[in-house]
Amino acid sequence: MPVLTAGAGLHETLALLTSQLRPDANHKEDMVFLKDVFSERSLGYLMKIHEKLRQYERQSPTPVLHSASSLAEDVAEELQSGPMSTEEQELLHLLTSPHLKAVLSVHDTVAQKNFDPVLPPLPDDFEDELEEESVKIVRLVKNKEPLGATIRRDEATGAVIVARIMRGGAADRSGLVHVGDELREVNGVSVIHKRPDEISQLLSQSQGSITLKIIPAIKEEDRRLKKKLHPPALFDYIPLEDKATPCQEAGLPFKRGDILQVVTQDDPTWWQAKRVGDSNLRAGLIPSKQFQER
Known part of the structure; x- marks a missing residue:
């Protein structure tokens, strides 16, 4: 029985699989169908293309030129500027053929990585109506x-x-x-x-x-938490002076008497909150009630 090597490609695997199909009285039509599909020449070509692309991806080659089309045009212009030998005429014919121009154009597109769609810029005023809603x-x-x-x-x-x-x-x-x-x-x-x-x-x-x-x-639980307000803060809090906070830069400073809106209580130790009336929409970390009581 044939055995696949470690470096066997998809098309080799497909060929081996096809050769191992055996007639089955109970599934004769299915076996014939599979054999016809696996033996299809176009499928074999696709498998080879897929293998080459995977190999190309692993190698990650860098293009020698980013503008092969421009170089071909310059060479063609230089050839036309003077008398040409038979070989030069043949080269000019190749460089000016539509098929080669298309190939070089595709090469430049891939080499310059400009094949992604061009997206319009974001509108300048999209934050005008943010208010307190997360847009x-x-x-x-x-x-x-x-x-x-x-x-x-x-x-x-x-x-x-x-x-x-x-x-x-x-x-x-x-x-x-x-x-x-x-x-x-x-x-x-x-x-x-x-x-x-x-x-x-x-x-x-x-x-x-x-x-x-x-x-x-907004999930119903989050909606309920967004409406929940702390009583006025009973003390001043400066995150930069709190060594217990997991991230001082993410802390929310507040003063005694500030009204805080709790956004989430997922962490039992550090809640996320915003000051009511603050124009900054980003929440910050505050010590939870349980953590304060410790």
Whole structure:
């Protein structure tokens, strides 16, 4: 029985697997189907291409030139500037052929690593309406495929809410959009007063990239914690003078009488909180009630 070597590629594995298929009276049609699929020449070519790409990735070669197209154009121009021998005419013919130009253009694109889509800059005023809500700017890249999310209008608040995320869609693959998120803008266009069908059309018409302004969904437990306020602070707290804090730079300084809004109590020792009325939206660490009592 043939044995694969340690360096065997996918196409060799596929060829060995094909050779080991044996007729089975109970699954004759299935075996014939598998053998036809594995023996398909195009599949073998794809396996070889995949193996070459993996080998290229492991080697991580650096391009010798970043502008092969420009060099070819300069050489062609130099050849045309004077009398040419037979070899030079043949070289000129090769350098000016559309196929070689396309290959060199692809080479330059990969060498310069400019094949990623060009995304528009973020709007300068996207923080104007932050207030006390946590607004997130999400930028997705998609082709002609749909966004992969449905929306609905919340009857109580009138907000536009993400109702469903379709598995495998652009929104799902990004991991940045979730059910319950509130949609505020699409590519800088406010959707607060638009009908759901107008919003859906706006989403479907966006090609290449789409920028969403959303307010992330808040879990009920987090919503309850956000509404919970500490009594006025009974002492001054300076994190830089507290050796017990896990990170002095992340601490929230406060003075006696300040009202603190607890954001999360996940850590029993160090809570995250914000000062009520503070324009800074970022929470800081404060000692928990249990830690203070120690």
